[in-house]
Amino acid sequence: MNYNWNWGIFFQPSPEGAGTYLGMLVTGLQWTVVTALCSWALAFTLGSIVGIVRTLPQAWARRLGDAYVELFRNIPVLVQMFLWFFVLPELLPQAAGMWVKQLPNAPFWTAVVCLGFFTSARVAEQVRAGILALSRGQSMAGLALGLTRAQTYRHVLLPMAYRIVMPPLTSEFLNNLKNTSVALTIGLLELTARARAIQEFSFQVFEAFTAATVVYLLINLVVVGAMSLLERRLRVPGFIMAK
Amino acid sequence: MFSDFDFDVIARSARYLLVDGLGFTLTLTALATAGGVVFGTLLALARLSSLPLLPRVAGLYVNVLRSLPLVLVIFWFYFLVPYIGQWTTGASRPIQVGAFWSALITFTLFEAAYFCEIIRAGIQSIPRGQIAAGQALGLTYAQVTTTIVLPQAFRTMLPVLLTQTIVLFQDTSLVYVISITDLLGAAAKVAQRDGRLVEMYLFAAAIYFVISLTASLLVKRLQARIAIIR
């Protein structure tokens, strides 16, 4: 291969002015992490609500929840990103549309909202599966003790449901983190975007991508490790998880 | 709010969007699924083999690819494939393979990691007794695998494989980042040319939605039928 490797590239000043190429990667990592965490918070909240709604006794509520999930699951995340970024401001009343367009950090907020809704559909699937994995007797026992339906969800069903679906939720968290890279198409300067920029400025394409790859792998290791620690701490004595 | 919605722009560019754009998307989906399932099966067999080292190498491949964003992997292969071509053919300069081949290779190799895990679970769901029964009849490893294990495994995991194919179908939209004219790429080009972003992106979203939803409903039906047969 006649490719000129130059690992020293990361310590050279970046053409953007202040800082080095390494600095570009670090700020990229920061945007990736912040976007992933904010969108996850939204996805977890919305997804839990929709997942719960899909287990309620009222058929109309369940159908509404199903429609929500189908809507966000059947459109590619990149297309959803464009809908939020390019289409939504045009469809809003003019004043609101202008306000959205002129938001500082618009790519960041768009990415948070877009990934939040996109991932919420997946979280909803898991939360619903976790609740349905519990026997019907559990909710009956809660209700029979005089708890309201809300209290039964809060104190009886959800604590077990979340424990049961912790492994798939961990993968959804990581998927959400990986999906933040899609936001480079609307100008979010996250990790992959910064690696691409280094390639464009310096032509050291493989060094840049190798660095980004290593960072993604490290994030995965950290998250998986932290989650298995959390799982162990939340393990219920004597309770054997199915599978 | 749809008062100045221009349906005409869709009609005018329908051929470009559907034949060139959607045609590319569907071709890429079909070929990458075929390649991904074949390579994924090999990876799954490698992960489950009792040979030294092989399961580890396959496991490393699968876990690394599953840890990376597809966008990054698309970039990787976009720049790497020409060098690999040069290296394998001994040419003097990196070989430009073109966007289609680059995308096809990327998606085949990337999705194989996901298919591998599905197929591995499918193989592991086959009772050990089935393999023992095959061996007791004097069949070789290859014969047991191809005539007993894989046919049963594929039947049980067919719905999951098809669901992953729907994911792959949606994932192909990411070739946008290397400027390929798939369905989304075509829509984006018309959108920019005619200044019709709203119409174009909503149209693309609707096409993706209808195809994905229809396919997932069919998979659900299939799943119910398989459940009854068992």
Next chain:
Amino acid sequence: MPMIEIAHVSKWYNPTFQVLKDCTLDVAKGEVVVVCGPSGSGKSTLIKCVNGLEKIDQGTITVDGIRVDAPETNLPKLRARVGMVFQHFELFPHLSVTDNLCLAQMKALGRSRDQAVAKAMALLDRVGLKAHARKFPGQLSGGQQQRVAIARALAMDPIAMLFDEPTSALDPEMIQEVLDVMVDLAREGMTMMVVTHEMGFARSVAHRVVFMDQGEIVEDAPKAEFFGKPRSERAQTFLSRVLVASH
């Protein structure tokens, strides 16, 4: 006025399948009524209607003067006063034994943590499980779990107790320890409605025995009369089978 009053109750699972057919049954204060019958006779459904866990389509159910089936009834408040014990215990696996007993006391009755724990400890002592207070349900045997479940219901100071086949999910050697707790409770004058096949329990503490078949109440008789000479043929057949099976 009866404590539990079930009047002309009917229920359909779908337009073609009727689980309950015009059921009428009273349980007086301090009375122990055993409901028996073959599986699928609707007895579990009937007892779940008493505290509104299952909805009824016709008729009325009144508990302590309050209409269970009326839309304006505050069901959580009513259920908090009626204890229920389930076939599969339904303890909350993520909560310790003590917390299982305290949760509803605090959330539904508004008791303080200290009050709830004191009550829980007294009841665990009573069912002989004080030493297991800090364990989790998964660490107990089936018989121990069911005794905890009874204590959990008693912690709410119920005006009546409903038992839905409390021993049918238990290994044979654990049935007696649960029945002992139930017999004590009956002798103390608790109002009880018990769905069970344990005819020994019925013989020793029940006041009345109700026999159900195919969603109907076929027989409702004082204990002596029921065991002496059941009027209906269906009850006779059932009784001979159950008594043969348990001896």
